[in-house]
Amino acid sequence: FWGMVNQTPGATISAPTPTEAPAITLLSASQTGNARRLAEQLRDDLLAASLNVNLVNAGDYKFKQIAQEKLLIVVTSTQGEGDPPEEAVALHKFLMSKKAPRLDQTAFAVFGLGDTSYEFFSKAGKDFDGRLAEMGGERLLERVDADVEYAADAEKWRGQIVGILKARVPAESPSQAAATATGSVNEVFSSPYSKEEPLTASFALNQKITGRDSDKDVRHIEIELGDSGLRYQPGDALGVWYENDPALVAELLALLWLKGDEQVEINGQSLALSDALQKHLELTVNTPQIVAEYGRLSRDEALLTLINEKQALQHYAQSTPIVDMVRQAPVELNAEQLISLLRPLTPRLYSIASSQAESESEVHITVGVVRYDIEGRTRTGGASGFLAERLEEDAEVRVFIEHNDNFRLPVNPEAPVIMIGPGTGIAPFRAFMQQRDNDGATGKNWLFFGNPHFTEDFLYQVEWQRYVKDGLLTHIDLAWSRDQQHKVYVQDKIRTKGAEVWRWIEQGAHIYVCGDANRMAKDVEQALLDVVAEHGGMDVDAADEFLSELRIARRYQRDVY
Numbered sequence: 001f002w003g004m005v006n007q008t009p010g011a012t013i014s015a016p017t018p019t020e021a022p023a024i025t026l027l028s029a030s031q032t033g034n035a036r037r038l039a040e041q042l043r044d045d046l047l048a049a050s051l052n053v054n055l056v057n058a059g060d061y062k063f064k065q066i067a068q069e070k071l072l073i074v075v076t077s078t079q080g081e082g083d084p085p086e087e088a089v090a091l092h093k094f095l096m097s098k099k100a101p102r103l104d105q106t107a108f109a110v111f112g113l114g115d116t117s118y119e120f121f122s123k124a125g126k127d128f129d130g131r132l133a134e135m136g137g138e139r140l141l142e143r144v145d146a147d148v149e150y151a152a153d154a155e156k157w158r159g160q161i162v163g164i165l166k167a168r169v170p171a172e173s174p175s176q177a178a179a180t181a182t183g184s185v186n187e188v189f190s191s192p193y194s195k196e197e198p199l200t201a202s203f204a205l206n207q208k209i210t211g212r213d214s215d216k217d218v219r220h221i222e223i224e225l226g227d228s229g230l231r232y233q234p235g236d237a238l239g240v241w242y243e244n245d246p247a248l249v250a251e252l253l254a255l256l257w258l259k260g261d262e263q264v265e266i267n268g269q270s271l272a273l274s275d276a277l278q279k280h281l282e283l284t285v286n287t288p289q290i291v292a293e294y295g296r297l298s299r300d301e302a303l304l305t306l307i308n309e310k311q312a313l314q315h316y317a318q319s320t321p322i323v324d325m326v327r328q329a330p331v332e333l334n335a336e337q338l339i340s341l342l343r344p345l346t347p348r349l350y351s352i353a354s355s356q357a358e359s360e361s362e363v364h365i366t367v368g369v370v371r372y373d374i375e376g377r378t379r380t381g382g383a384s385g386f387l388a389e390r391l392e393e394d395a396e397v398r399v400f401i402e403h404n405d406n407f408r409l410p411v412n413p414e415a416p417v418i419m420i421g422p423g424t425g426i427a428p429f430r431a432f433m434q435q436r437d438n439d440g441a442t443g444k445n446w447l448f449f450g451n452p453h454f455t456e457d458f459l460y461q462v463e464w465q466r467y468v469k470d471g472l473l474t475h476i477d478l479a480w481s482r483d484q485q486h487k488v489y490v491q492d493k494i495r496t497k498g499a500e501v502w503r504w505i506e507q508g509a510h511i512y513v514c515g516d517a518n519r520m521a522k523d524v525e526q527a528l529l530d531v532v533a534e535h536g537g538m539d540v541d542a543a544d545e546f547l548s549e550l551r552i553a554r555r556y557q558r559d560v561y
């Protein structure tokens with residue numbers, strides 16, 4: 001179990017003293033940082049209770065030794081269609097496979113963070129919990145599946161876990177625990193800015209980078225961090241606190257016969273309803289819970305019949321923004337009822353498209369504007385609309401960095417890099433190339449990019465062409481999906497170039513995939529498996545194992561959403 005202390009800046013590992021095994025292993029499997037923050041809080045609770053705990057990010061966990069665990073606590077989120085967070089994919093796969101060992105001496109507990117508006121709510125938590133029990137582990141505490149507003153559940157659970165573990169583990173002497181605590185917290189790298197305490201930065205540039213005739217509106221956005229000292233690395237994401245469109249707020253208020261100046265309470269603070277709707281509550285994304293609750297309030301027959309049809313309810317919530325639901329089934333609500341119907345607004349994460357080696361005090365992101373028509377009205381995504389349509393130059397915007405140690409350039413500058421990023425998935429690769437350019441990294445680089453049309457949708461075209469000319473970019477393969485009769489996607493290009501892709505892998509290439517999780521990333525993975533099988537001469541199982549080993553070795557990394 002030793003040797004898994006992560007050296008990465010900002011990693012959150014409690015290094016155990018080499019002479020004694022940590023009594024408790026706390027595994028954090030996080031996608032957007034919430035699971036990690038909760039695991040860190042639990043670690044601090046356990047240390048304060050004089051318990052020796054080793055907090056490990058799932059991506060660093062040497063899971064083949066899992067049977068040696070005595071006490072294993074898992075905090076995990078779920079993404080997309082019930083998938084585990086990217087950093088826990090290899091662990092999840094191992095546990096679900098026949099290779100998973102018996103857990104005859106392991107007791108465990110699982111906390112799942114999820115979002116009840118998704119069909120596969122907290123699926124990763126359920127998988128881990130169910131499988132650890134199947135493997136023979138003893139369940140210390142019933143699993144918790146928490147919704148977006150998880151704070152209260154999490155606090156209660158932390159208290160229960162500390163109580164259970166205190167009864168199980170002989171406490172260290174306080175001085176020992178304190179030593180572990182100070183040794184573990186990596187204060188040097190921590191920034192004063194966070195999700196809860198964001199930096200107020202200024203909006204510097206908003207440029208449309210798709211053509212006039214494109215079906216897509218993609219913006220290159222630059223934000224000035226000033227002298228904040230806020231640092232990021234290629235692979236990190238930018239968290240953006242956005243505000244809802246005042247016109248949307250006005251529309252909703254009018255439909256509900258509300259004025260907007262009603263006083264409401266949010267987080268213990270009193271403010272006007274219109275302010276709460278604009279700045280503190282989620283207005284653009286509807287959920288099955290909201291539809292069901294609104295159905296009960298409005299007694300609308302169509303909505304009421306949906307309540308018992310899970311699939312139809314899911315579909316309605318996904319395709320009908322809150323304001324359009326209200327328009328279809330109007331009812332008079334008071335301010336309190338409206339507030340309790342809605343969820344708190346959460347920041348959105350965008351993969352960073354710049355390297356500070358080049359952009360210095362700026363951070364760049366690539367934003368696809370979410371926009372669609374419903375019953376003749378154009379609806380726009382909350383955060384993308386805020387960034388693309390409502391911010392003037394020099395306007396204030398609250399941001400923070402969400403570090404992502406699971407999407408990092410190779411440490412070895414000579415290692416080849418294969419980047420697969422259709423659509424706005426291109427963003428982190430712009431940062432990668434800026435960084436490699438700046439570092440004088442000699443490894444080869446290969447980009448696979450795809451979008452509908454060459455003339456309209458070649459994001460950052462000039463920059464890529466310059467990198468090709470300068471020799472930094474060895475190959476660029478482009479999949480214009482709608483420039484011919486049949487669709488061509490990045491995975492088709494990967495298959496066509498399979499022999500060379502395999503050669504690069506043999507030469508130690510690191511493979512990166514960024515963009516759509518549910519379709520693209522799965523299809524690309526299949527293409528990679530096919531390439532490995534065909535050109536590496538392996539059967540399906542061996543190819544699968546090979547890709548898993550690449551993943552564990554950090555040579556296959558994904559930033560998919």
Ligand code: 2AM
Pocket residue numbers: 422423424450451452479480481482487489490491519520521523524
């Ligand atoms: P399409 O919209 O023409 O189907 C970025 O969105 C690019 O990814 C577009 O060219 C889009 O093509 C393409 N795309 C859509 N589905 C995909 C999939 N399953 N795998 C790879 N690319 C896909």
